[in-house]
Amino acid sequence: MATIPADPRLAVGRATPGRLGVLIKAAREAPLAPLVILGGLVLIALLADLIAPYDPTVPVKGAEMFRPPFWMEGGSVATPLGTDFQSRDILTRLIYGARVSLIVGLMGTLVAGSIGTALGILSGYVGGWVDQIIMRLTDAWLALPAIVFAIFLAAMFGPSMWNIIVILGSVYWTRYARVIRGEVLSLREREFVKLAEIAGASKLRVIKKHILPNVMNTATVLASLTVGVVIIAEASLSFLGVGVPPPQPAWGLMLSEARPTLMTGQWWLTVFPGACILLIVLATQLFGDWLRVRLDPQQRNL
Amino acid sequence: MAPVLEVSGLQTHFFTFGGARVVKAVDGVSFSLGDGETLGLVGESGSGKTTTCLSIVGLLPRAARIVGGRVLFEGDELTRMSQRELRRVRGRRIAVMLQDPMASLNPLFTIFRQVAEPAFFHQQMRGRTLRARVQQLLKAVRIPSPEWRMRDYPHQMSGGMRQRIVGAIALAGGPKLVIADEPTTNLDVTIQAQYLDLLKDIQRETGVALIFVTHNLGIVAKMCDRVAVMYAGKIIEQASVRELFDDPKHPYTRALLGSVPKLGSKEPLYSIAGQPPNPASLPPGCPFHPRCREALPRCASVDPPDFHLGDGSVARCWLLDDAVARP
Amino acid sequence: MARFIVRRVLYSFVTLFILSATIFLIVRLTGDPVALMAEASARPEDLERIRHQWGLDRSWPVQYVTFMENAFKGELGKSFNYRLPVSQLYFQRLPNSLTLGLAATLISLLIGIPAGIISAVKVNTAWDNVAKGIALLGLSIPGFWLGLVLILVFSVWLRWLPTSGAGDWRHVVMPAVALGWYFAASMLRLTRSSMLEVLGSEYIKLARLKGLPDFVVIAMHAFKNALIPVFTLAGVNMVVMVNAAVIIEVIFAWPGIGRLLYEGIFQRDFPLVQGVVIMAGFMIVAINLVVDILYAFIDPRIRLTR
Numbered sequence: 001m002a003t004i005p006a007d008p009r010l011a012v013g014r015a016t017p018g019r020l021g022v023l024i025k026a027a028r029e030a031p032l033a034p035l036v037i038l039g040g041l042v043l044i045a046l047l048a049d050l051i052a053p054y055d056p057t058v059p060v061k062g063a064e065m066f067r068p069p070f071w072m073e074g075g076s077v078a079t080p081l082g083t084d085f086q087s088r089d090i091l092t093r094l095i096y097g098a099r100v101s102l103i104v105g106l107m108g109t110l111v112a113g114s115i116g117t118a119l120g121i122l123s124g125y126v127g128g129w130v131d132q133i134i135m136r137l138t139d140a141w142l143a144l145p146a147i148v149f150a151i152f153l154a155a156m157f158g159p160s161m162w163n164i165i166v167i168l169g170s171v172y173w174t175r176y177a178r179v180i181r182g183e184v185l186s187l188r189e190r191e192f193v194k195l196a197e198i199a200g201a202s203k204l205r206v207i208k209k210h211i212l213p214n215v216m217n218t219a220t221v222l223a224s225l226t227v228g229v230v231i232i233a234e235a236s237l238s239f240l241g242v243g244v245p246p247p248q249p250a251w252g253l254m255l256s257e258a259r260p261t262l263m264t265g266q267w268w269l270t271v272f273p274g275a276c277i278l279l280i281v282l283a284t285q286l287f288g289d290w291l292r293v294r295l296d297p298q299q300r301n302l
Numbered sequence: 303m304a305p306v307l308e309v310s311g312l313q314t315h316f317f318t319f320g321g322a323r324v325v326k327a328v329d330g331v332s333f334s335l336g337d338g339e340t341l342g343l344v345g346e347s348g349s350g351k352t353t354t355c356l357s358i359v360g361l362l363p364r365a366a367r368i369v370g371g372r373v374l375f376e377g378d379e380l381t382r383m384s385q386r387e388l389r390r391v392r393g394r395r396i397a398v399m400l401q402d403p404m405a406s407l408n409p410l411f412t413i414f415r416q417v418a419e420p421a422f423f424h425q426q427m428r429g430r431t432l433r434a435r436v437q438q439l440l441k442a443v444r445i446p447s448p449e450w451r452m453r454d455y456p457h458q459m460s461g462g463m464r465q466r467i468v469g470a471i472a473l474a475g476g477p478k479l480v481i482a483d484e485p486t487t488n489l490d491v492t493i494q495a496q497y498l499d500l501l502k503d504i505q506r507e508t509g510v511a512l513i514f515v516t517h518n519l520g521i522v523a524k525m526c527d528r529v530a531v532m533y534a535g536k537i538i539e540q541a542s543v544r545e546l547f548d549d550p551k552h553p554y555t556r557a558l559l560g561s562v563p564k565l566g567s568k569e570p571l572y573s574i575a576g577q578p579p580n581p582a583s584l585p586p587g588c589p590f591h592p593r594c595r596e597a598l599p600r601c602a603s604v605d606p607p608d609f610h611l612g613d614g615s616v617a618r619c620w621l622l623d624d625a626v627a628r629p
Numbered sequence: 630m631a632r633f634i635v636r637r638v639l640y641s642f643v644t645l646f647i648l649s650a651t652i653f654l655i656v657r658l659t660g661d662p663v664a665l666m667a668e669a670s671a672r673p674e675d676l677e678r679i680r681h682q683w684g685l686d687r688s689w690p691v692q693y694v695t696f697m698e699n700a701f702k703g704e705l706g707k708s709f710n711y712r713l714p715v716s717q718l719y720f721q722r723l724p725n726s727l728t729l730g731l732a733a734t735l736i737s738l739l740i741g742i743p744a745g746i747i748s749a750v751k752v753n754t755a756w757d758n759v760a761k762g763i764a765l766l767g768l769s770i771p772g773f774w775l776g777l778v779l780i781l782v783f784s785v786w787l788r789w790l791p792t793s794g795a796g797d798w799r800h801v802v803m804p805a806v807a808l809g810w811y812f813a814a815s816m817l818r819l820t821r822s823s824m825l826e827v828l829g830s831e832y833i834k835l836a837r838l839k840g841l842p843d844f845v846v847i848a849m850h851a852f853k854n855a856l857i858p859v860f861t862l863a864g865v866n867m868v869v870m871v872n873a874a875v876i877i878e879v880i881f882a883w884p885g886i887g888r889l890l891y892e893g894i895f896q897r898d899f900p901l902v903q904g905v906v907i908m909a910g911f912m913i914v915a916i917n918l919v920v921d922i923l924y925a926f927i928d929p930r931i932r933l934t935r
Contacts, residue, residue, distance in 0.1 A: 393840030
């Protein structure tokens with residue numbers, strides 16, 4: 001039961017395997033389940049046009065509304081997961097929905113990461129009043145729950161997928177800014193940065209050559225943990241009707257369209273899209289945890 | 303007279319990576335300690351001093367296990383005891399003082415509560431008796447106006463005072479043996495000297511045996527009766543303080559003594575070349591041979607045994623082979 | 630200490646200024662509210678009259694200053710749609726949101742703290758893995774979907790709980806679970822890491838070396854220290870939950886401020902949206918200020934390092 005911290009000696013003097021060894025080890029230790037799920041979803045999203053049985057926005061010919069999944073009475077293998085209130089094929093819409101989720105998740109994270117990393121570097125490296133302004137801006141952004149901010153912006157700027165990407169990006173950058181600023185503050189004191197400055201390198205060059213490459217690991221770990229948050233946020237906005245507009249097949253939108261049928265027993269309309277969101281977020285979280293262990297050896301609580 | 307504590311052949315190993323790697327942190331340590339005696343346990347960090355101490359009271363990190371040897375304390379074999387039984391030994395019969403007085407006190411509990419705990423749980427003292435006991439203990443460690451100070455929290459006290467509180471906690475259960483693990487490393491020199499004087503006084507008054515873990519040989523000379531020098535999990539030399547300082551047998555001890563600055567001496571400070579060994583991958587033979595100035599050819603292949611040198615001194619070094627064998 | 634407080638308070642005001650100015654600007658940049666308010670057949674003179682009536686014909690800085698002046702007096706403007714003061718609408722709904730936030734906080738604590746402690750005390754065992762699994766699911770299950778599934782199971786199939794509205798405790802259970810679930814995961818993670826840190830500390834080592842029973846070491850020495858950050862986060866989380874429950878309130882038709890915001894958004898009721906959003910910012914800035922100052926007073930460890 002004793003939890004005295006382990007002997008510090010145990011941490012020292014590990015044999016360091018070669019570069020190839022590192023790669024092999026990484027491949028062996030890579031989290032198989034999340035990678036398979038993520039890889040599968042990406043593939044499905046890319047090949048949606050080929051594998052989806054129907055058009056996601058058009059009713060299936062000859063199919064009634066609210067047809068249940070194939071194993072239930074009244075179901076049909078032609079529409080394996082049933083149909084929705086416009087007798088569109090659920091499976092098809094789920095497949096195309098993966099595309100929306102992944103695009104918004106990845107692009108939104110990219111926007112957030114770019115804004116946050118840029119501001120973080122600027123804040124940490126330039127310092128002074130620039131730092132003050134950026135940090136007060138970050139405080140102000142953090143003063144609103146991100147989802148409320150996102151709902152507000154989405155309602156103001158109107159629903160469209162690209163709007164959502166920009167909005168989520170401009171809401172979720174704060175964490176990057178704070179963490180990366182801290183990292184840059186310590187990088188700034190390191191010798192190679194000092195030397196570059198003494199050698200007369202311009203600020204821009206120092207940032208490009210020395211700062212940016214050194215914060216990329218942190219930014220990557222943060223990104224892996226942000227994707228899931230952004231995906232859930234997109235689903236939430238779509239659910240509220242301020243996200244991806246109909247008739248596009250977004251999972252959040254499907255859940256919103258399923259709401260009137262919740263009480264009438266068409267459970268599959270609610271369960272399947274939500275399970276898809278759960279699956280994709282779970283996979284990104286697991287992958288992010290693994291990445292954090294790989295890329296952030298100090299195990300800070302990012 | 304039977305010794306208070308007799309440690310023989312103690313081995314404590316760390317099993318990491320599911321037992322795939324074994325680190326012999328303590329590897330066959332033997333020493334004994336009489337009533338009221340003070341033993342200095344000296345060595346570089348990582349030599350196994352702290353693990354030895356924690357093995358005695360059976361409070362080891364999860365990965366560590368005692369795999370061999372005996373710890374006989376007042377006739378009881380501690381390595382065979384369950385945690386429940388050991389709990390009645392810890393704090394009551396054997397007390398341990400930790401290195402860092404700032405960190406060893408719980409910031410959210412009053413001094414009274416922390417000093418009272420051993421007496422409360424071990425001697426079932428309550429109410430007025432307990433208060434009197436705590437005041438007495440605080441007085442014993444020279445805390446001024448203890449009836450007031452015991453209501454304070456640790457952050458309201460200076461470093462020296464906190465260290466004395468830690469001393470009071472150690473005495474609270476009325477132990478026969480106190481293990482002090484580098485108790486003065488974080489104190490400044492004058493406070494350190496005061497504290498050492500205090501410990502000596504207390505020892506004189508109560509007659510406890512003391513194991514003093516340190517890497518400061520000056521403190522050893524001042525405090526201890528006997529010294530054991532540890533290197534890579536083993537005691538490589540053990541002798542009385544006088545013997546060890548006057549005539550160190552092991553080259554490592556000589557090197558250690560050489561690195562103590564002497565006042566007025568113009569000689570350059572001798573420091574030991576190389577790094578302390580990595581306990582996870584020790585060199586073959588004598589673990590000290592890569593850094594030893596006087597190494598013999600066989601030192602690189604065979605680990606020397608204990609050489610007993612009369613007068614109770616023991617050292618592990620091939621240089622002594624002839625010295626012992628010849629007469 | 631005094632300087633620290635003054636600086637913190639100053640920062641809070643700056644934060645609120647930036648936030649309110651941003652909200653204010655975005656509301657005015659994204660469309661002409663008057664055009665939405667008036668009927669389609671309205672003549673330009675009518676629009677002008679409405680604009681003047683609502684004070685929208687003045688310059689933005691003047692409007693902003695007026696707005697902030699009123700805000701400090703507790704007036705958040707007048708709702709376009711309800712033709713009532715926003716503050717009146719807001720404070721009508723606030724008690725419901727507080728009830729929901731409190732219930733969700735309780736649920737997050739009831740799940741997070743015990744699971745976090747067990748996983749820290751039994752670190753790297755099966756218990757720990759179960760707790761890690763709960764934490765992972767907490768972050769991965771979208772709260773609003775959990776709400777829908779709860780309705781499906783407990784209202785539609787089992788018929789135990791009412792689907793929506795506010796009333797007795799049975800109305801609160803499902804929205805509180807759906808809302809608290811995500812926060813339970815963050816409580817769990819924090820409890821675990823905080824507990825692990827404390828259990829590894831020197832004073833816990835000394836407590837064990839005193840020969841104290843495990844129960845005393847964990848429940849008294851470790852617990853008290855480990856839970857300071859946990860309860861702090863719980864307090865902050867509660868304020869966040871009160872303000873961030875928009876979707877949950879919509880799903881369960883819970884008459885709180887989240888639904889007020891939602892209604893405001895769909896009726897393009899700008900003063901209402903602006904007021905609710907700024908109140909949310911105000912509450913969160915305030916709780917963070919309180920926590921920072923309290924921490925500086927209470928926690929001796931922080932006081933030592935400052």
